[in-house]
Amino acid sequence: MATVSFQGATRHFPGSDKPAVDKLDLDIEDGEFMVLVGPSGCGKSTSLRMLAGLEEVDAGSIRIGDRDITNLPPKDRDIAMVFQNYALYPHMTVADNMGFALKMANTPKDEREKRVREAAEILALTDYLHRKPAALSGGQRQRVAMGRAIVRSPQVFCMDEPLSNLDAKLRVSTRTQIASLQRRLGVTTVYVTHDQVEAMTMGDRVAVLKDGLLEQVDTPLGLYDNPNTLFVAGFMGSPAMNLLPGELREDGAVVDGHLIKVQITAEERRGHDGEVTVGIRPEDFRVSDGDEGLPIKVGVVEELGADAYIYGTVGGSDGDDAITSGRDVVVRMEARRSVQKGETIHVTAEPENVRVFVTETGERLCGG
Amino acid sequence: MKALRVSLLAVLTLLFVSPVLFMFLTSFKTRQEAGRTPPTLFPEKPTTQAYDQILNAPDTPMLQWFANSLFAASLHSLLVVATSALAAYALARMDFRGKKPVFALIVATLFVPPVILIIPNYEIVARLYWLDTLIAIIVPTAANAFGVFFLRQFFLQLPRELEESAFLDGANRWQTFWRVVLPLSRPALVTLALLAFLTNWNDFLWPVYVLFSPENQTLQAGLSTLQAANSVRYDLLMAGAVIASVPVLILFVIAQRYVIEGVSRSGLKG
Numbered sequence: 001m002a003t004v005s006f007q008g009a010t011r012h013f014p015g016s017d018k019p020a021v022d023k024l025d026l027d028i029e030d031g032e033f034m035v036l037v038g039p040s041g042c043g044k045s046t047s048l049r050m051l052a053g054l055e056e057v058d059a060g061s062i063r064i065g066d067r068d069i070t071n072l073p074p075k076d077r078d079i080a081m082v083f084q085n086y087a088l089y090p091h092m093t094v095a096d097n098m099g100f101a102l103k104m105a106n107t108p109k110d111e112r113e114k115r116v117r118e119a120a121e122i123l124a125l126t127d128y129l130h131r132k133p134a135a136l137s138g139g140q141r142q143r144v145a146m147g148r149a150i151v152r153s154p155q156v157f158c159m160d161e162p163l164s165n166l167d168a169k170l171r172v173s174t175r176t177q178i179a180s181l182q183r184r185l186g187v188t189t190v191y192v193t194h195d196q197v198e199a200m201t202m203g204d205r206v207a208v209l210k211d212g213l214l215e216q217v218d219t220p221l222g223l224y225d226n227p228n229t230l231f232v233a234g235f236m237g238s239p240a241m242n243l244l245p246g247e248l249r250e251d252g253a254v255v256d257g258h259l260i261k262v263q264i265t266a267e268e269r270r271g272h273d274g275e276v277t278v279g280i281r282p283e284d285f286r287v288s289d290g291d292e293g294l295p296i297k298v299g300v301v302e303e304l305g306a307d308a309y310i311y312g313t314v315g316g317s318d319g320d321d322a323i324t325s326g327r328d329v330v331v332r333m334e335a336r337r338s339v340q341k342g343e344t345i346h347v348t349a350e351p352e353n354v355r356v357f358v359t360e361t362g363e364r365l366c367g368g
Numbered sequence: 369m370k371a372l373r374v375s376l377l378a379v380l381t382l383l384f385v386s387p388v389l390f391m392f393l394t395s396f397k398t399r400q401e402a403g404r405t406p407p408t409l410f411p412e413k414p415t416t417q418a419y420d421q422i423l424n425a426p427d428t429p430m431l432q433w434f435a436n437s438l439f440a441a442s443l444h445s446l447l448v449v450a451t452s453a454l455a456a457y458a459l460a461r462m463d464f465r466g467k468k469p470v471f472a473l474i475v476a477t478l479f480v481p482p483v484i485l486i487i488p489n490y491e492i493v494a495r496l497y498w499l500d501t502l503i504a505i506i507v508p509t510a511a512n513a514f515g516v517f518f519l520r521q522f523f524l525q526l527p528r529e530l531e532e533s534a535f536l537d538g539a540n541r542w543q544t545f546w547r548v549v550l551p552l553s554r555p556a557l558v559t560l561a562l563l564a565f566l567t568n569w570n571d572f573l574w575p576v577y578v579l580f581s582p583e584n585q586t587l588q589a590g591l592s593t594l595q596a597a598n599s600v601r602y603d604l605l606m607a608g609a610v611i612a613s614v615p616v617l618i619l620f621v622i623a624q625r626y627v628i629e630g631v632s633r634s635g636l637k638g
Binding site: 052053054073074075077079080081083084085087089090091100101104105148152 | 527529530532533534535536537538539540543547548551552
């Protein structure tokens with residue numbers, strides 16, 4: 001077990017004008033489950049591959065514990081990796097797949113078999129040890145890939161979208177299995193995904209990347225509540241945070257002609273005035289009884305049983321000046337409120353739950 | 369429509385099989401019948417005379433030729449696979465300066481007609497004192513441009529993750545090659561081995577040039593000595609040809625499973 005630390009780690013692919021990973025600084029605690037998340041091309045997989053030694057580090061360094069591993073070959077890093085397509089050796093049985101690393105390390109046969117058996121028990125693979133990967137289901141293959149990693153008891157697990165080839169239901173159950181297994185083994189884990197739900201549910205901390213740059217690192221709730229940038233605000237959470245263009249004034253922000261109250265100090269304002277983006281989570285909206293607040297024309301009502309999501313657009317018949325901007329808004333409310341499609345409702349939000357971002361730079365001024 | 373297709377296939381099949389069939393039938397004819405014009409299709413009096421004669425004649429040691437051919441073709445095909453696999457892996461997966469020009473150069477040699485090389489190769493073989501030895505037909509084409517090209521293309525489409533996984537599992541380059549890449553490439557390796565074996569087995573011109581003593585001949589070269597200057601013994605020639613083609617057919621039946629078998633991607637998704 002060990003800490004992992006990226007220090008200014010940079011990877012610049014030949015022939016590309018921008019680094020795939022740009023001066024990544026990231027410290028991962030011993031035993032921590034760190035999720036790297038971001039859209040495709042954000043550099044999350046490249047970062048992981050740099051840690052694994054499958055990608056060169058052009059500048060900066062990577063350390064595991066006290067060891068500088070920046071230039072070590074993969075085999076000397078003591079890292080196990082689970083690949084997106086599992087990369088099981090098709091010509092070997094499950095047992096041989098799981099024992100391959102131990103064989104390479106010249107572990108005695110008895111010891112090897114014992115450890116493979118133990119791992120197989122943990123992952124409920126005991127009955128399949130003599131099968132070849134071709135004779136396994138997708139979920140079983142995924143477990144073999146996990147088993148191959150845990151058999152070695154490495155210092156670090158690297159997982160590159162290990163769930164993306166599973167169907168939706170299996171993905172949810174495997175998600176919890178991996179998370180609980182990791183907690184039990186206590187092995188430092190770096191997990192790459194593009195799925196923010198996986199990031200939220202699995203990680204001790206989550207690092208959000210975009211265009212090769214680290215946007216923010218925090219606990220899942222920390223990211224959810226206090227996104228530092230517009231990108232993180234829009235990326236984390238499902239349905240996503242409502243991001244509405246507005247104008248910052250003394251008393252709040254004006255969105256499509258409606259004032260939304262904002263809690264902002266002069267210090268936070270930093271002289272910013274004018275164009276901003278207002279961020280409000282769907283669950284932070286309150287449906288008002290009167291016609292106070294932002295008018296929303298209801299498009300679709302999604303009744304989920306416990307609660308309901310209203311998908312609508314800002315605007316609607318608001319007295320005399322009917323403004324319909326066509327901007328999409330999602331509002332969460334309690335179920336069975338009998339809101340109809342086509343109806344106009346009014347919503348408000350507590351000022352402390354309204355985040356304000358500078359539209360141009362994406363940085364957050366206040367809220368959260 | 370289906371009937372048409374089947375009959376077309378039948379005609380084509382017959383067209384391709386007929387020489388083989390004719391060879392087989394002629395080998396069981398008497399000397400007189402085999403040389404007759406117009407030829408008969410089925411032997412009037414089937415006999416194994418031709419086989420008796422060529423297998424027992426002291427001036428045509430068929431079994432020795434057969435053994436020579438088998439030994440040379442096997443060793444040659446082994447060498448081709450070994451050199452091609454190593455070179456192809458380096459060209460497919462390793463980074464080194466001048467990789468592209470080297471590969472281009474190797475491929476370019478594919479366009480050189482083999483006949484051009486007979487004289488220079490003869491010179492080389494002669495200076496190495498390999499004339500009239502089987503080494504002369506085993507070694508010269510053991511580094512095979514086609515094999516390098518063929519295996520490189522195959523290695524390129526193997527999933528890279530399998531090798532990366534092996535690296536992370538602690539395997540070095542050689543172990544990854546030996547334990548992961550080669551086992552996964554079995555269909556390609558067998559195909560190449562088979563092709564190399566057949567080329568060597570069927571080669572006629574080169575062995576005729578470099579092998580002189582009757583006991584050092586390969587089967588194909590030896591068979592040509594059955595054609596005397598003014599009389600052609602078709603019965604003997606065809607019997608020899610049958611003996612020469614049977615191992616090839618057997619080999620093909622055994623190996624076609626591998627040749628046809630696609631790449632196994634079963635460890636991956638899907």
